[in-house]
Amino acid sequence: MNVVITPAMIGQVIISGILSGTLYAMVALGLALIFGVMRIINVAHGPLLMLGAYTTYFLYSGLNLNPYLTVPVSMAVLFVVGLVLERTLVFRVIDAPELSSLLLTFGISIALVNGAQLAFTSDLRSVEFLTGSWILGAFAFSKSRVIAFAFAAGLTAAVFLFLTYTRVGKAIRATSQSRDVAMVCGIDVGAIHRLTFGLASALAGAGGALIAVIVAIQPEMGQIWTFKSFLVIVLGGAGNYPGALVGGMLLGLVEQLASLFLTTQLSEVVAYVLLVLVLLVRPTGLLGGRQT
Amino acid sequence: MRRAGPVLVLLLLVALAVYPPFGTGYGHRAVIQIFMWVALAGSWNIISGLTGYVSFGHVAFFGAGAYTAGILIASVGWPWPLAALAGGIAAGVLALAIGWPCLRLKGPYFAIAMLGLNEVLRALVSYFERLTGGGNGLSLPTLDANIPIYYAMGLMAVVVTLIARLIIASRFGLRLMTIREDEVAAEAMGIDTFQHKLFAFLLSAIPAGIVGALAARDQGYIEPLSVFPLATTITMIVMTLFGGKGTVWGPVLGAVVLFVTQEMVWARYPYIHPLLFGAIIVAVVLAMPRGVLGLLQIKYRLPRTI
Numbered sequence: 359m360n361v362v363i364t365p366a367m368i369g370q371v372i373i374s375g376i377l378s379g380t381l382y383a384m385v386a387l388g389l390a391l392i393f394g395v396m397r398i399i400n401v402a403h404g405p406l407l408m409l410g411a412y413t414t415y416f417l418y419s420g421l422n423l424n425p426y427l428t429v430p431v432s433m434a435v436l437f438v439v440g441l442v443l444e445r446t447l448v449f450r451v452i453d454a455p456e457l458s459s460l461l462l463t464f465g466i467s468i469a470l471v472n473g474a475q476l477a478f479t480s481d482l483r484s485v486e487f488l489t490g491s492w493i494l495g496a497f498a499f500s501k502s503r504v505i506a507f508a509f510a511a512g513l514t515a516a517v518f519l520f521l522t523y524t525r526v527g528k529a530i531r532a533t534s535q536s537r538d539v540a541m542v543c544g545i546d547v548g549a550i551h552r553l554t555f556g557l558a559s560a561l562a563g564a565g566g567a568l569i570a571v572i573v574a575i576q577p578e579m580g581q582i583w584t585f586k587s588f589l590v591i592v593l594g595g596a597g598n599y600p601g602a603l604v605g606g607m608l609l610g611l612v613e614q615l616a617s618l619f620l621t622t623q624l625s626e627v628v629a630y631v632l633l634v635l636v637l638l639v640r641p642t643g644l645l646g647g648r649q650t
Numbered sequence: 651m652r653r654a655g656p657v658l659v660l661l662l663l664v665a666l667a668v669y670p671p672f673g674t675g676y677g678h679r680a681v682i683q684i685f686m687w688v689a690l691a692g693s694w695n696i697i698s699g700l701t702g703y704v705s706f707g708h709v710a711f712f713g714a715g716a717y718t719a720g721i722l723i724a725s726v727g728w729p730w731p732l733a734a735l736a737g738g739i740a741a742g743v744l745a746l747a748i749g750w751p752c753l754r755l756k757g758p759y760f761a762i763a764m765l766g767l768n769e770v771l772r773a774l775v776s777y778f779e780r781l782t783g784g785g786n787g788l789s790l791p792t793l794d795a796n797i798p799i800y801y802a803m804g805l806m807a808v809v810v811t812l813i814a815r816l817i818i819a820s821r822f823g824l825r826l827m828t829i830r831e832d833e834v835a836a837e838a839m840g841i842d843t844f845q846h847k848l849f850a851f852l853l854s855a856i857p858a859g860i861v862g863a864l865a866a867r868d869q870g871y872i873e874p875l876s877v878f879p880l881a882t883t884i885t886m887i888v889m890t891l892f893g894g895k896g897t898v899w900g901p902v903l904g905a906v907v908l909f910v911t912q913e914m915v916w917a918r919y920p921y922i923h924p925l926l927f928g929a930i931i932v933a934v935v936l937a938m939p940r941g942v943l944g945l946l947q948i949k950y951r952l953p954r955t956i
Contacts (some may be wrong), residue, residue, distance in 0.1 A: 401706070401757040401765070450936055455830075458935050460704045460761050465931030468884055572910040581880070585766040592759070623686070623777050628769045637751040637759055 362635040363618070365367075366496040371614040372498055377507045380609025384510040385565035385583060386590035387517060387602045388558035392428035392460055395533040395554040396595045398459040402443075402467035403587055404580030406559050409470065410436050410566025411575045412478060418485050425487050425571050429509060433560040440559025444552045452551065467581070474577035506568035513564055514603065521599065530554055534597070582626070590632045595642055601603070655656045655956070659813060666804060669798050682850030684909050685803040689861045690882070690887040691901035694827045697854035698887075699895035700817060701714055703753070707764035708858055709882040710771050711741035716861030716866035720788045721781060723867065732791070732804065734863035738944045741859020745851050753847040756833055788874030790866065799868045806864065807902075810857045810904045817853070819955050826850055827896070829893055845922035879922065888927045894941030900956050903943055 365583035391404045400406075410432040418426040443466065451459040488505065491498040521527040532540040533550045541547050565583070573579070588607065593608050596603025609629060670678060673709045696710050715737030722733040748767060752760040768937040780790060808888065829843050836843055866872045885908075893904025938945055944954060946951040 399762065445938070447932060455702060455831075456758060457698070457702045457704055458834075458939065460706075461887070461931055462935045464704075465928045465935065467928075468931065469925055469928030471927060472921075474923055476925065507925060555897065581765075582769060585769070586760060588758075588762040589766075601749075608733075621777075623773060626766075626773050627770050627777075630766050631764060634748070634751050637755060637763070641755050641759070641951065 360413045361475060366488070366550070367618065370619050372495055372611065373499065375504070375614040376607060377610070378613070379607035380507045380510040381589050381606075382570060382586060382609050383603045383606025384514045384561055386594075386606055387514060387599065388561035388565075388588040389584075389587040390591045390594075390597070390599055390602045391530070391534075391554050391561075392558045393591065394599065395530060396448075397553055398448065398452065398463065399582055399588065400448075400555075401460060401463040402470060403558070403562055404583035404585070405467045405470040405474075405601050406436055406439065407569070407583050408474060408575075408577060408580035410441065410563030410572040411579065412474065413563065414567040414570040415483050415485055417486070419473070419483075422605070425485050425567065426509070429567045431563055432563040433549065434563075436563025436566075437556040437560040439551055439563075440556040444555035447552060448555060449548065457542060467584070471577050471580065478577065480576055480578075481649075482643070484574050484575050485570045487571050492646040500572075502571045504556035506572060509564065509568055513561065517561070518599070522638040526550075589629055591635060592636055592641075614648065663808070667801075670800055678796055680913065681801055682796065682800055682803050685800075685907060686861055686865060687805040687885065687889060687900050687905035688807040689803070689810045689857055689911050690886045690891070692807070692814055693854045693858040693861070693890065694883075694886040695890045695895055695901045696810075696814060696817065697847075697851050698816075699863045699890055699897070699900070700823065700830065701828045701850050703847060703851075703885075704761040705764045706761050706855070707767040707883060708766045708854075708886055709878055709880070710764070711773075711855040711899060712862035712865070712882060713768075713771055713874060713877040714744050715741045715862030716872050717782060717788075718859070720790060720866045720872045721771075723790050724788055725781075730863075730867045731802070732865070737863030737866075738856045741862070741888045742852055744859075745749030745855035746848070747846045749851045753851060754844050755936035758789055768878050768880065768883070770873045771882060773872045773879075781919050783873070784873065786872055787876075790870045790872075792870060796868060799864055803861070803864050803868075806857055806861050811902060813857070814901075815955065817850075818898055821847070822849075830896070834895060884924070884927050884931075884955035888930050890941075894943030894945075894947075897941070897943045897947070897956060900943040902940050904941070 385407060385468060387404075389400060392398055392400045392403075401451075413435050414425050414428040418425045447462060447466065448459070451462050477542040486508065488501040491500045493499075493506065495578045520529055524562055529545045529550055530553070531541065532545060533547055533554075537547055540550070562583075590605035590609050592602070593605030609632070612632055613625045613629060616625045620628065660824075666681065667680065672682070683844070690708070690712065694705060698704050715734075718740035719730065719733035721738040722728040722736055723730055730735070746764060752763045776784050778784075817826065825836065825841045825846050828839070828841060829846060831842055849942070862877070889904035889908050890901045891904070892908060893902065894900030934941060940947070947954070947956070
C-alpha cells in the first residue's frame with residue numbers, strides 16, 4: 359500500500375478521531391464511575407449498551423420515532439435495568455474478592471447477550487435515519503457521527519456538572535474517595551451504589567442509542583465495548599474521571615490513524631497493542647489514577 | 651474411604667484405557683470430548699481457580715495451539731504429535747506476551763486483557779489469510795483413526811489433573827492460594843507474586859494449547875469462528891465453577907456432569923443453553939462460590955487436596 363498522506367487526510371483523521379473518541383469517552387465514563395465508586399469492573403457494560411441500541415431500534419421501527427428522540431428513553435430504560443441489576447445481584451459482591459464480581463458480571467453479560475438472541479434473534483438490524491455526510495471544505499463530516507458527538511459531549515458535560523455541583527454528585531465522589539468516611543458523614547452508601555450503577559447503565563444506554571444509527575445492531579455488538587471502555591479508563595487512569603475524556607480521544611485518534619496507515623480490519627489489534635503498551639510503560643494511566 | 655479413592659481412580663483409568671476396542675464411533679467421540687473438557691476446565695482452574703486471576707479469554711490458547719498445529723500439519727507436513735507440542739509452545743509464548751505486562755499488576759487488568767485477546771487473535775487469523783486460510787479455514791490431511799487422539803487427549807486430561815494435584819499439595823500451590831486470598835499479604839511475606847502468577851499462567855496455557863492442537867487434528871478442519879468461540883471459554887468457566895474452583899477434582903466433576911447433561915438434555919434446546927450457563931455462573935458465584943465439591947468438602951470434612 360503506497361498511499362500519499364496529505365495534510366487534509368491527517369485533518370480528517372483528527373476530526374473523525376475526536377468524533378468517535380467523544381462517544382468512547384461517554385460510554386467509558388459509565389464504566390469508570392462504577393469502578394470508582396464500587397471497585398467493580400462491570401463486564402456487562404457493553405451488553406447494556408446493546409440493550410440501549412435495541413430500545414432505540416424498536417422505538418424507531420415500531421413507533422416511527424426519530425431515533426435521537428429515543429436517547430432519553432433508552433437512558434431511562436437502562437437506568438431502571440441498572441438499578442434492578444444492582445439491587446438484586448451486584449450489591450452482593452461489592453466487598454467480595456474481585457474474582458466474584460468479575461465472574462458475576464460476566465455471567466450477567468452472557469445472560470443478557472443470549473437473552474437478546476432468544477428475544478430479538480441474531481439478525482442484523484439497522485436504523486437508517488441520517489445517512490451521508492456534510493461536506494465542509496476538504497473535510498467530510500458523517501451526519502450521524504456529528505450528532506452522536508454532540509449528544510455525547512453534552513451528556514458527558516452534564517455528568518461532570520452533576521458530579522461537581524450537586525449534593526448527590528458530591529456524595530458520589532465522596533463515596534468513590536472513601537466509602538467509610540462517606541458513610542460516617544451520613545451518606546446512604548447503598549443508595550449511592552444503586553444510583554451510580556443506574557447512571558452508568560444510562561450512559562451505556564445513551565451510547566447504544568447513538569451507535570444504533572451508525573452501525574448494525576445485533577446481540578453480540580456489545581462485548582467489544584466492554585473492552586474498549588476499559589481500555590479508555592486504563593489510558594486515562596483508573597478512578598480518574600476526567601481521564602476518561604483523554605483516554606476516549608486518544609483511542610478514537612489511534613483507531614483512525616490505524617485505519618489510515620494499516621487497514622480497518624486491524625484497528626482492534628492496534629487498540630490491543632496500545633493497551634499492552636500502556637500497561638507496560640505507565641499502568642497508572644496517562645493522567646495518573648489510583649492504584650487498587 | 652481414604653484408601654478407596656486412589657483405587658477407584660486407577661480402576662477408572664484402566665477402564666478408559668481398554669475402552670476403545672469395545673466402543674462405538676459415537677462413544678469414542680463423546681469420551682474424547684469429555685477428556686477435552688476435563689483438560690480445558692482443569693487448565694482454566696490452574697490460573698483462575700488457584701490464583702484468582704480470571705482468564706476471560708482462555709480459548710485464545712486453545713485457538714493458538716489449533717492454528718499452530720494446523721499450519722504445521724497442513725503446510726509443513728509435521729506429524730501431529732510434534733505439531734501438538736508446538737501448539738503448546740505457541741500457547742506458552744502467547745501467555746508470556748500477555749502475562750508479562752498484565753500479571754505485574756493487581757486488579758482487573760489481566761481479566762479484561764484476556765477478554766480482548768480473543769477478538770484480536772480472530773482478527774489476526776482473518777488478516778493473515780495466506781498462512782491461515784482466513785475465513786475459509788484450513789483443511790488438514792485426513793487421518794483415518796481417532797484412537798491415537800483418544801489416548802493423547804486422555805493423557806492431557808490426566809496430566810492437567812495431576813498438575814493441579816501436585817500444585818495444591820505443594821508450597822508453590824500454597825503461595826498461589828495466598829496470592830488469591832490476599833496479594834498484599836503474600837507480597838509482605840516475601841512471595842514474588844509476579845513470578846508465581848506467570849508460572850501458574852504458563853502451566854495453564856500450555857496444556858490448553860496442546861488440547862487445541864489435538865482438537866484441530868481430530869476435527870480435520872479449523873476456521874476462526876470454530877476455534878475462537880467465546881462459548882468455549884464460557885463452558886470451561888462454568889464447568890470449573892460448578893464442580894468447584896481451586897480443587898483438583900472440581901473441574902473433572904463439572905466437565906463430566908455438564909457435558910453429559912448437555913448431550914442428553916440441552917442438545918434439544920440449543921438456543922437456551924448459553925442463557926442457562928450465564929444463570930449458572932451467577933447462581934454459583936452468589937450461592938455456592940466453592941462449587942459442588944466445595945460443599946462436599948465442608949459437609950463431609952474431606953481433605954483439601956481432592
